[in-house]
Amino acid sequence: MADVIARISIADPSDSRLDDFRDLNHSDRRPDRPGGKGLVIAEGVLVVSRLLGSRFGCRAVAGTAAKLDELLADPATAEAVRRTGCRVMEISREVLAAVAGFDLHRGLVASADRPVEHTVEQVIAGASTVVVLEGVGDHENIGSMFRNAAGMGVDGVLFGAGCADPLYRRVVRVSMGHVLRTPFAHTGGTPTTWQRSLALLADHGFTLVSLTPDPRARHIADVLDPPGGVPPAKVALLVGAEGPGLTEHAMRATDCRARIPMAAGTDSLNLAQAAAIAFYERQRSLRG
Amino acid sequence: MADVIARISIADPSDSRLDDFRDLNHSDRRPDRPGGKGLVIAEGVLVVSRLLGSRFGCRAVAGTAAKLDELLADPATAEAVRRTGCRVMEISREVLAAVAGFDLHRGLVASADRPVEHTVEQVIAGASTVVVLEGVGDHENIGSMFRNAAGMGVDGVLFGAGCADPLYRRVVRVSMGHVLRTPFAHTGGTPTTWQRSLALLADHGFTLVSLTPDPRARHIADVLDPPGGVPPAKVALLVGAEGPGLTEHAMRATDCRARIPMAAGTDSLNLAQAAAIAFYERQRSLRG
Numbered sequence: 001m002a003d004v005i006a007r008i009s010i011a012d013p014s015d016s017r018l019d020d021f022r023d024l025n026h027s028d029r030r031p032d033r034p035g036g037k038g039l040v041i042a043e044g045v046l047v048v049s050r051l052l053g054s055r056f057g058c059r060a061v062a063g064t065a066a067k068l069d070e071l072l073a074d075p076a077t078a079e080a081v082r083r084t085g086c087r088v089m090e091i092s093r094e095v096l097a098a099v100a101g102f103d104l105h106r107g108l109v110a111s112a113d114r115p116v117e118h119t120v121e122q123v124i125a126g127a128s129t130v131v132v133l134e135g136v137g138d139h140e141n142i143g144s145m146f147r148n149a150a151g152m153g154v155d156g157v158l159f160g161a162g163c164a165d166p167l168y169r170r171v172v173r174v175s176m177g178h179v180l181r182t183p184f185a186h187t188g189g190t191p192t193t194w195q196r197s198l199a200l201l202a203d204h205g206f207t208l209v210s211l212t213p214d215p216r217a218r219h220i221a222d223v224l225d226p227p228g229g230v231p232p233a234k235v236a237l238l239v240g241a242e243g244p245g246l247t248e249h250a251m252r253a254t255d256c257r258a259r260i261p262m263a264a265g266t267d268s269l270n271l272a273q274a275a276a277i278a279f280y281e282r283q284r285s286l287r288g
Numbered sequence: 289m290a291d292v293i294a295r296i297s298i299a300d301p302s303d304s305r306l307d308d309f310r311d312l313n314h315s316d317r318r319p320d321r322p323g324g325k326g327l328v329i330a331e332g333v334l335v336v337s338r339l340l341g342s343r344f345g346c347r348a349v350a351g352t353a354a355k356l357d358e359l360l361a362d363p364a365t366a367e368a369v370r371r372t373g374c375r376v377m378e379i380s381r382e383v384l385a386a387v388a389g390f391d392l393h394r395g396l397v398a399s400a401d402r403p404v405e406h407t408v409e410q411v412i413a414g415a416s417t418v419v420v421l422e423g424v425g426d427h428e429n430i431g432s433m434f435r436n437a438a439g440m441g442v443d444g445v446l447f448g449a450g451c452a453d454p455l456y457r458r459v460v461r462v463s464m465g466h467v468l469r470t471p472f473a474h475t476g477g478t479p480t481t482w483q484r485s486l487a488l489l490a491d492h493g494f495t496l497v498s499l500t501p502d503p504r505a506r507h508i509a510d511v512l513d514p515p516g517g518v519p520p521a522k523v524a525l526l527v528g529a530e531g532p533g534l535t536e537h538a539m540r541a542t543d544c545r546a547r548i549p550m551a552a553g554t555d556s557l558n559l560a561q562a563a564a565i566a567f568y569e570r571q572r573s574l575r576g
Contacts, residue, residue, distance in 0.1 A: 148561065151554035176555050221572055260568060261575075266439035267464050269564065273436065276561045277568045280548060284509055287549075 005072055005081055007090040010062075013098035017089060020060050020111035024100040028168050040114060041169045042177060044106035045070050050177030052080035056112040062089040062096065063108030071108060086110075114167060118185045120158060120197050124204055127155035128234050129282050131275060132187075132201075132208075134250050135162035135241040142166055143174025144272035145239075150178035152279035153286070157184040160194050160250070162241070191249075198236075198253045207232035208254035210246050211239050211278055213268035217257035220278060224258070225285035237278050242271040293360055293369055295378040298350075301386035305377065308348050308399035312388040316456050328402060329457045330465060332394035333358050338465030340368035344400040350377040350384065351396030359396060374398075402455060408446060408485050411473045412492055415443035416522050417570050419563060420475075420489075420496075422538050423450035423529040430454055431462025432560035433527075438466035440567035441574070445472040448482050448538070450529070479537075486524075486541045495520035496542035498534050499527050499566055501556035505545035508566060512546070513573035525566050530559040 010018060020039055021027075028038040039059070042051040048071060052058055061081070063071070068090055072078045081088060097103045124130055131154055136142060142164055149157060159166065163186075166179050187197035201208060209223055225231055238254055240246030251257055260277050262268060269277070298306060308327055309315075316326040327347070330339040336359060340346055349369070351359070356378055360366045369376060385391045412418055419442055424430060430452055437445060447454065451474075454467050475485035489496060497511055513519055526542055528534030539545055548565050550556060557565070 144558070144561075147555060148557065151550040151557065153551060178554070219575070261571065262439040263441060266466070267435060269436065269439065270432070273432075273561050273564045276557065277565055280565045280568070283549065287507070 003082065005078060005088055007068060007088045009090045011091070011095060013095050017060070017087065018062060018091070018099045021062055021096070021099050021109050022101075024104075024109075024169065025102065028165070034114070037114065037165065037167070038169070040112040040167050040172065040180070042110045042112070042180070043104065043108070043169075043173055045108055047172065047177035048108055048110040049074060049077045051110050051112055051180055052077050052084070054177075054180040056115055056180055058084045058086040059111045059113060060087040060089065061108070061110040062091055062099075064093055064096070065090050067106070067108035118183050120185045120187060120200060123156035123158060123183045123185045124201060124206070129154050129279075130156045130158060130201070130206070130236050131279075132158040132160060132198075132236050132238045133163050133240075134160040134238065134246055135244065136239065136271065137162060137164045137241060138271070139164050139168050139170040140174050141242065141270070141272045143171040143179065145275050146171070146175035146179040146182055148272065148276040148279055150182050152276070153283045154182070154279055157182060158197060158236075159184065159186045160197075161187075161189050194250075195253065198250075201236045204234070206234040206236040207256075208236045208238060210251040210254040210257045211237060211274060212245055212251065212257050212259055213262065214257060214259060217259035220258040220260055220281050223256055224278075224281045231285040235282055237275070237282070239271065239275050239278075291370065293366060293376055295356060295376045297378045299380070299383060301383050305348070305375065306350060306379070306387045309350055309384070309387050309397050310389075312392075312397075312457065313390065316453070322402070325402065325453065325455070326457070328400040328455050328468070329460065330398045330400070330468070331392065331396070331457075331461055333396055335460065335465035336396055336398040337362060337365045339398050339400055339468055340365050340372070342468040344403055344468055346372045346374040347399045347401060348375040348377065349396070349398040350379055350387075352381055352384070353378050355394070355396035406471050406473045408473045408475060408488060411444035411446060411471045412489060412494070417442050417567075418444045418446060418489070418494070418524050419567075420446045420448060420486075420524050420526045421451050421528075422448040422526065422534055423532065424527065424559065425450060425452045425529060426559070427452050427456050427458040428462050429530065429558070429560045431459040431467065433563050434459070434463035434467040434470055436560065436564040436567055438470050440564070441571045442470070442567055445470060446485060446524075447472065447474045448485075449475075449477050482538075483541065486538075489524045492522065494522040494524040495544075496524045496526060498539040498542040498545045499525060499562060500533055500539065500545050500547055501550065502545060502547060505547035508546040508548055508569050511544055512566075512569045519573040523570055525563070525570070527559065527563050527566075
């Protein structure tokens with residue numbers, strides 16, 4: 001029988017062993033941490049279990065007795081806790097609220113260090129579908145995109161200039177932890193590194209597709225699933241920010257421009273929803 | 289030259305002519321109004337112009353001079369203001385904030401009475417694609433669905449039991465005003481009226497399709513765009529609440545169950561996103 005996992009009971013909110021979870025509304029900026037960025041914070045049983053199953057080194061878990069029971073009932077998760085040797089702290093919901101600064105109704109939270117980020121080469125190696133974001137600053141859109149990417153066969157995500165931090169607490173939550181599983185990399189912040197990354201994708205055989213509401217663009221079904229033709233073996237789907245969209249500069253570096261048709265006089269789709277439709281179409285084109 | 293539209297300048301937040309816009313965070317319940325529901329409230333130039341172009345009788349518009357200029361610069365909108373005879377009030381952003389109870393950064397707001405609701409028969413007459421919601425209580429999902437429905441060729445929306453009020457202020461905003469344009473109706477709150485509405489759809493030649501994450505369901509592309517076959521002439525797409533989904537009872541009343549394929553170990557799509565993909569697939573199947 002596996003060893004029982006030791007839990008440290010803590011009743012004092014000022015206990016320094018709870019510092020990873022202090023004042024969570026302001027925890028995404030940590031001048032004391034490398035790069036000034038916060039720890040990775042996972043909330044709730046599902047997302048914490050995904051953190052424990054990921055390459056992110058878990059530092060600590062804190063939660064109510066009931067939530068810890070629920071978390072550790074899964075043998076793979078319990079094994080991950082043993083392997084990482086992370087600290088497991090049992091605290092009341094009231095103490096957790098006093099530490100976090102608000103009532104964490106999910107009753108469970110975990111922290112992890114930011115690992116060394118993947119390189120662009122690592123993310124695209126073996127991938128057949130990647131998404132490339134430019135200027136996407138909205139945490140909810142990024143989280144939603146990771147959630148959908150994981151569900152619909154996207155192998156990796158690349159971040160160009162101007163994107164928000166994918167390990168921000170809100171992104172982790174909205175992605176339901178998938179940002180901890182689906183590999184991602186940054187292309188680097190300069191126009192040169194951006195161009196180099198797009199060129200690298202082309203060198204690796206990717207067809208680069210710009211997603212745009214421009215009515216002159218081709219129907220995305222004709223691009224990803226050409227009638228009477230064969231779908232591209234590898235696709236890199238470029239998506240820009242809601243509103244401005246992709247820069248002309250970025251679109252010029254792609255093989256073609258694709259649109260999701262919208263009725264005249266209506267509004268373009270929300271960014272994450274447009275991407276979800278593109279992921280769906282890509283997956284549809286590849287089914288047997 | 290068209291008459292200049294008279295604007296009433298108001299500097300006193302307690303002026304009773306501004307009552308439609310008082311305390312907007314609590315304006316969705318109005319015991320003094322028919323059914324205890326609030327007026328329809330539209331915010332911002334785009335949504336207010338859509339309200340003015342709709343069948344909803346506009347009562348009043350209030351906004352800053354700059355926003356009123358922007359709104360009335362459109363001849364069709366100015367004509368609608370003249371036609372409805374609604375009161376146009378010019379107020380400062382500070383007065384607007386004092387009335388509404390928070391800073392309305394869009395600087396423009398309009399009110400309308402709730403019109404007599406369409407019947408189910410009216411909504412489905414002439415329609416080739418409708419969406420039928422069951423138990424969808426989330427305002428943001430409903431708003432998002434109307435926004436996408438308008439853009440992707442859905443002709444009408446039917447509400448079964450347990451759905452939130454589609455004219456709630458937040459729905460109007462998230463829908464970008466499309467809830468004021470795309471016709472909708474309620475099936476009535478009893479199992480009998482619900483069954484009768486589904487039977488009516490079938491009588492009118494609609495193929496009833498349940499959207500479900502159940503892996504045993506058919507791929508939605510095979511249902512809406514059968515390979516080598518012809519897409520159904522009329523489709524009613526049933527969508528349930530996030531989490532529980534459609535009731536088994538509802539699904540049994542439909543012709544088939546369709547799924548959007550998701551990778552194992554991931555989460556089903558957000559409700560509005562799943563619906564958006566279904567709308568996309570329906571539109572894709574009908575293109576020439």
